[in-house]
Amino acid sequence: MSDISKAEFEVLNALWEGYPATASDIIARLNNSKDWHEKTIKTLLNRLVKKQAIDFDKAQRSYLYFPLIDKVDYVAKESSNLVSRLFSGRVAPLVAGFAHSESLSRQDVDELKSLIAQWEKDNE
Amino acid sequence: MSDISKAEFEVLNALWEGYPATASDIIARLNNSKDWHEKTIKTLLNRLVKKQAIDFDKAQRSYLYFPLIDKVDYVAKESSNLVSRLFSGRVAPLVAGFAHSESLSRQDVDELKSLIAQWEKDNE
């Protein structure tokens, strides 16, 4: 399973942006958002390899990293994890929280409506 | 902020079930779900106090613990955190994931519909 730390996740996420990618690629991508030392990122890549979250092909000098776990899967697992821990597994109360805090956009609402329509078509 | 670890969260969550509560109360509550040593739970209570997530009133011998942070707030922060990290801050894609994995219930859908209706009334 994923026992990926916060920092490790950022690196993995950068890799999901495009792969295979060299360490330098990842470092460049993270340079924008994070203020991490190159060595730090390499350490994190290493730990991700050890955790079997990513792997690499040996190119000439540098490695070509690629993810072993799919972003969609990871995201689904994390979401369901949080929803089950914090909302007894039901997603509506989470959305309710967002509605309350004004964090619900017109776009969200439109998408939700369409999701619901689809769900109802499929489920009855 | 909350830098509450997983184990600490379980204890805090047990406290939210009802407070003020003694350490023994919490231990009893967690006994059902977790297989933690009494001492472990007391350590976690202590750490939560140090982190100013909870506090206590000194009763006679044992303390009466109570939360300093509200579950609703905590839950909102964690949710928004996850949604922003994994879904660029928009909640609909998260719900879409649930719809896809058959984890959306009739009840969820009804609640979502009512949330949406309310949102639209408020927002246009």
Add this chain to the structure above:
DNA sequence: AGCAATTGACTACATGTGTAATCGGAGGTT
């Protein structure tokens, strides 16, 4: 009064995590 049990405080210790620095070797440069 004296002892046992209970409670929070303090201590312990292995492993995880954030954040690098150093090492040794492969490749390019002169």
Add this chain to the structure above:
DNA sequence: AACCTCCGATTACACATGTAGTCAATTGCT
């Protein structure tokens, strides 16, 4: 051939975390 450079591997180290154990004081029991 000798050296510099760039890469991954290995090592470092402080603080967080999971998971308890020991200590000292208080309380209840006899």
